[in-house]
Amino acid sequence: MDFQAIHDRLRAVAAPGLVGADLPRKPDPKVKKDKGRAGDPFVIVEAQRLVEFLEVCRDDDRLKFEQLVDLSATDPAKDDAQLWINVQLLSLKFRHRLSIKCLLPKAAPSMPSTVPVYRASQWHERECAEMFGITFVGHPDPRNILLPDDWVGSPLRKDYEFPKEYHGISCE
Amino acid sequence: MTRETQSTPAASTRVQRLGAGELSVDIRTPDLEVNFGPQHPATHGVMRILMRADGELVTGAQPHLGYLHRCAEKIGENVEWLQYLPYTDRYDYLASMNNNLGYSLAVEALLGVEIPRRATLIRIICAELNRIGSHLVAFGTYGLDIGAFTPFLYTFREREWMMALFEKICGARLTYSYIRIGGLFNDAPPGWFEEVSRFCDVFEQKWQEYVDLLLVNQIYVKRTANIGIISREMALDFGLTGPMVRGSGIDWDLRRDMPYMCYDEIWRSGAFKIPIARGEMGALGDCWDRSWVRVMEMIESIKIVRWCLDNMVEGPVIADIPKTLKVPVGEAYVGIENPRGELGHYVVSDGGKVSIRTRVRGPSFCNLAVLEDILPGSLVGDAIAIIGSTDIVVGETDR
Numbered sequence: 001m002d003f004q005a006i007h008d009r010l011r012a013v014a015a016p017g018l019v020g021a022d023l024p025r026k027p028d029p030k031v032k033k034d035k036g037r038a039g040d041p042f043v044i045v046e047a048q049r050l051v052e053f054l055e056v057c058r059d060d061d062r063l064k065f066e067q068l069v070d071l072s073a074t075d076p077a078k079d080d081a082q083l084w085i086n087v088q089l090l091s092l093k094f095r096h097r098l099s100i101k102c103l104l105p106k107a108a109p110s111m112p113s114t115v116p117v118y119r120a121s122q123w124h125e126r127e128c129a130e131m132f133g134i135t136f137v138g139h140p141d142p143r144n145i146l147l148p149d150d151w152v153g154s155p156l157r158k159d160y161e162f163p164k165e166y167h168g169i170s171c172e
Numbered sequence: 173m174t175r176e177t178q179s180t181p182a183a184s185t186r187v188q189r190l191g192a193g194e195l196s197v198d199i200r201t202p203d204l205e206v207n208f209g210p211q212h213p214a215t216h217g218v219m220r221i222l223m224r225a226d227g228e229l230v231t232g233a234q235p236h237l238g239y240l241h242r243c244a245e246k247i248g249e250n251v252e253w254l255q256y257l258p259y260t261d262r263y264d265y266l267a268s269m270n271n272n273l274g275y276s277l278a279v280e281a282l283l284g285v286e287i288p289r290r291a292t293l294i295r296i297i298c299a300e301l302n303r304i305g306s307h308l309v310a311f312g313t314y315g316l317d318i319g320a321f322t323p324f325l326y327t328f329r330e331r332e333w334m335m336a337l338f339e340k341i342c343g344a345r346l347t348y349s350y351i352r353i354g355g356l357f358n359d360a361p362p363g364w365f366e367e368v369s370r371f372c373d374v375f376e377q378k379w380q381e382y383v384d385l386l387l388v389n390q391i392y393v394k395r396t397a398n399i400g401i402i403s404r405e406m407a408l409d410f411g412l413t414g415p416m417v418r419g420s421g422i423d424w425d426l427r428r429d430m431p432y433m434c435y436d437e438i439w440r441s442g443a444f445k446i447p448i449a450r451g452e453m454g455a456l457g458d459c460w461d462r463s464w465v466r467v468m469e470m471i472e473s474i475k476i477v478r479w480c481l482d483n484m485v486e487g488p489v490i491a492d493i494p495k496t497l498k499v500p501v502g503e504a505y506v507g508i509e510n511p512r513g514e515l516g517h518y519v520v521s522d523g524g525k526v527s528i529r530t531r532v533r534g535p536s537f538c539n540l541a542v543l544e545d546i547l548p549g550s551l552v553g554d555a556i557a558i559i560g561s562t563d564i565v566v567g568e569t570d571r
Contacts (some may be wrong), residue, residue, distance in 0.1 A: 016472030
């Protein structure tokens with residue numbers, strides 16, 4: 001199914017937490033400085049209800065997204081007050097993909113863990129947690145995965161400051 | 173030992189006097205924690221697995237990553253779009269062409285630029301040759317891990333030829349930076365296609381040697397069949413892709429099911445098949461099935477390369493891309509079939525010269541997560557075979 005059909009199906013089954021969709025568009029000539037948007041369409045889902053939403057995506061007969069391909073986060077800009085969570089789903093049966101975006105407040109980024117729905121997100125959530133400082137409530141193993149256990153700061157945030165030294169070794 | 177000389181027994185021992193001068197002592201030994209890595213020839217890179225073993229039986233395994241973390245995603249936010257390309261080479265350094273391809277396709281999805289046909293065909297040739305090279309390493313070093321020292325150099329003999337071909341086309345043997353945004357770095361030199369065709373002819377005979385020497389070898393089968401079984405449900409739940417999922421009997425390959433470039437044309441012409449494991453030597457989803465898939469895929473890649481050589485066209489090899497590239501506002505995710513699975517690039521642009529997010533979905537990272545579940549219950553020797561069968565490259569696991 002193409003994105004429009006998937007979005008219609010999600011609305012038809014009243015998927016929990018579905019806020020809307022964002023589609024690529026050409027620049028609007030009436031609006032100055034509108035650059036339009038290229039790339040993929042995605043649905044916007046409330047972060048706190050992502051778990052129920054993913055259950056619907058996985059179990060619904062017409063959607064059947066058996067695999068969670070990627071769960072990552074983005075810090076769009078230093079002065080932006082929100083973080084994005086980007087989820088990519090894949091259906092092997094119907095050969096379609098879905099991109100999902102959730103918004104989290106940068107000041108207190110916390111959301112329920114999606115591990116009960118897809119085991120694949122276990123390691124992805126660990127990486128998001130250490131790189132962006134997001135808390136996944138209920139994660140079975142919230143340790144750092146790529147960074148050392150005593151790393152300070154969230155490296156992939158735009159306001160991250162590189163440490164001057166680590167365990168007495170200079171990082172300049 | 174008499175009772176008088178016996179020191180106070182520890183709480184976990186039970187001492188029983190059987191008769192005159194005879195004692196029976198029960199000792200409970202705790203599980204042994206062994207560090208498998210980070211420095212170990214069989215981990216295929218710097219990776220540490222904290223293994224807990226009760227004698228020879230593995231009771232727990234916890235992978236520890238990050239030893240090869242080189243901040244690729246952070247660097248993506250600090251260098252320009254075209255400058256990021258050499259970094260893509262280095263995550264899965266055994267399949268650099270495919271990494272370049274994944275990144276280029278993701279950025280081209282945002283640019284909306286049309287790639288010349290000749291560039292697409294040469295891209296496919298390079299990607300498939302690199303797939304062969306990567307599977308040669310996977311197969312050869314897997315045999316080496318298990319103890320088969322001979323086939324390793326046989327596979328590397330063909331790999332040398334493949335690397336010589338790539339050296340002729342772009343100057344590098346391992347990290348090519350050849351497939352660029354908009355097309356290719358340069359055109360193939362004269363005589364290159366003829367040599368690729370000769371390579372295909374010779375490879376088919378040599379491939380038979382690998383099968384005869386190792387794949388159906390009784391010792392290899394005994395060491396890899398019926399261990400590390402990944403069920404279909406586990407494969408889907410863990411987001412496994414590539415030979416890991418085809419080795420569990422799931423019929424899925426991005427080149428056929430979500431085609432990119434002109435793979436849909438090649439598929440419709442019937443040029444290649446997708447090898448799906450059938451559990452020939454043991455349970456479906458065991459280590460032998462996964463290595464069988466990789467060996468079979470090498471021959472299918474040769475068929476794809478032959479199709480591209482037969483249908484080659486003349487023309488430019490790069491679209492018109494400015495030196496300082498500004499990518500339109502937007503975000504795109506493109507997943508391609510890497511030798512290890514689905515390599516995904518998620519790029520976000522705000523219209524500038526530098527990306528605001530370059531997320532790399534490395535298949536080795538996702539495939540490795542399954543180890544925590546399949547290693548416990550196996551013997552230590554089998555654990556080596558299972559880790560080798562996941563065919564990970566730590567550069568891609570850590571990025």
